[in-house]
Amino acid sequence: MMSARLQYFKTEITAGLSVFFSVWTITFLYGHVLQRFGCSPSHWFTAICLLACSGCLISCLLIRQPFVIAPGLSIGWFFCHLLTQNQDPKTLFLGVAFSGIALIALSQMKLIRNTTQFLPESIQETINIGIGFLFIRIAIEQQFPDLHFSALQNIHTYLFIFTVASLAFYKATHIRLGLLFTVLSTIVLARMFQLTHWQGLFARPSHITTIFSLSQDPIQWLALTKQTLEISLFSLFDTAIGVFCLQQLQMTLKVPMQPALSPSYMSVGLNNIISGILLCGPNTTYIESTIGIQLGARKSLSIFIVACCFAIFLFCFPLGSMIPKELFRGILFFIGGSLITPLYKIRYKTLTANLLSVSMIAIMIWRKSIMDGLIIGIFAMVLQHKLNHTKIEPLIGYSALFSLIILALRLI
Numbered sequence: 001m002m003s004a005r006l007q008y009f010k011t012e013i014t015a016g017l018s019v020f021f022s023v024w025t026i027t028f029l030y031g032h033v034l035q036r037f038g039c040s041p042s043h044w045f046t047a048i049c050l051l052a053c054s055g056c057l058i059s060c061l062l063i064r065q066p067f068v069i070a071p072g073l074s075i076g077w078f079f080c081h082l083l084t085q086n087q088d089p090k091t092l093f094l095g096v097a098f099s100g101i102a103l104i105a106l107s108q109m110k111l112i113r114n115t116t117q118f119l120p121e122s123i124q125e126t127i128n129i130g131i132g133f134l135f136i137r138i139a140i141e142q143q144f145p146d147l148h149f150s151a152l153q154n155i156h157t158y159l160f161i162f163t164v165a166s167l168a169f170y171k172a173t174h175i176r177l178g179l180l181f182t183v184l185s186t187i188v189l190a191r192m193f194q195l196t197h198w199q200g201l202f203a204r205p206s207h208i209t210t211i212f213s214l215s216q217d218p219i220q221w222l223a224l225t226k227q228t229l230e231i232s233l234f235s236l237f238d239t240a241i242g243v244f245c246l247q248q249l250q251m252t253l254k255v256p257m258q259p260a261l262s263p264s265y266m267s268v269g270l271n272n273i274i275s276g277i278l279l280c281g282p283n284t285t286y287i288e289s290t291i292g293i294q295l296g297a298r299k300s301l302s303i304f305i306v307a308c309c310f311a312i313f314l315f316c317f318p319l320g321s322m323i324p325k326e327l328f329r330g331i332l333f334f335i336g337g338s339l340i341t342p343l344y345k346i347r348y349k350t351l352t353a354n355l356l357s358v359s360m361i362a363i364m365i366w367r368k369s370i371m372d373g374l375i376i377g378i379f380a381m382v383l384q385h386k387l388n389h390t391k392i393e394p395l396i397g398y399s400a401l402f403s404l405i406i407l408a409l410r411l412i
Contacts, residue, residue, distance in 0.1 A: 015297035016305025056307035072284030097276025103269030130364035132339025139333035163330025242285030
């Protein structure tokens with residue numbers, strides 16, 4: 001009995017540490033994306049660590065499954081995209097907080113509890129592929145802002161290529177600590193060529209500004225309503241896809257559990273409220289939870305370990321000065337490349353499904369907006385079900401209604 005309990009604790013702790021080491025770079029990468037809002041890098045690092053810690057604790061208490069709730073890069077990029085519409089950034093954070101309230105309300109609805117499949121597998125694949133191409137575009141644009149031959153011959157380019165090649169090698173050889181090895185080796189190379197500097201290991205977390213910016217202009221409130229709906233809808237999609245993907249993995253491993261969709265929305269909603277108060281981006285279910293599940297995590301203890309690691313990592317901001325930007329861009333490029341691997345599956349679908357998939361991907365890349373592609377996908381899916389007189393999940397119908405409201409607000 002004691003031996004079995006010790007094995008349980010060992011498995012959960014190992015799984016938790018593995019999940020943390022697979023996602024800790026998001027703290028710097030996500031912060032690098034969010035810096036366009038004007039706050040200092042230390043603000044983002046501190047806020048993201050706090051959110052990741054609180055999100056994991058909320059997930060541990062409410063979902064009670066090995067699902068990590070924390071800031072996610074895809075939803076973070078979508079959130080940053082809203083800023084390109086010349087909106088006050090602090091107003092967007094109020095929208096994040098409101099989206100949390102909307103998600104909590106959704107989590108209590110009966111249709112959420114009865115939803116067994118949110119999106120068809122083909123649409124899920126298309127979304128991942130579109131996000132993958134978008135990540136690749138972002139990484140290339142950041143690494144080569146002015147594409148010319150001389151830019152391909154400096155050490156920064158070689159460091160970027162090394163990062164991508166190293167990640168690909170470790171993935172091909174199935175080395176689980178490959179990401180950690182890549183990060184360490186890239187940092188060493190950057191130090192050797194004096195591209196980064198050392199500021200020590202630990203630091204005191206910086207102060208976080210928590211002041212919303214409000215306007216009396218009714219147009220600004222309409223914009224806030226649109227942004228709240230967009231963030232809520234994307235959180236709804238991203239979280240549901242994450243939950244059902246993790247459920248499919250559990251079924252593959254013959255340890256199936258009921259989809260924790262309702263408590264997941266509650267968890268993401270609560271963390272979005274905290275996120276809005278701390279002036280940080282919205283949250284999602286980390287697909288990196290799959291690492292913990294594959295290593296044997298079956299309870300929420302592994303997620304508690306991740307929360308503890310983020311709480312400790314909160315004091316490690318000076319490490320960011322040692323990490324070259326090429327590492328972030330290389331990881332982003334590699335993640336994008338990994339997401340587009342199901343591209344070959346498109347050819348096995350019908351012509352209509354192929355056209356829908358290609359259209360969604362093209363819109364995501366062209367508009368640099370995951371949401372625009374999702375909206376098109378929702379309407380196309382609803383229309384297809386109407387023409388075929390087939391039943392559609394009620395949640396999809398409500399999502400189409402959300403999308404229609406968003407489109408109407410964009411015309412104002």
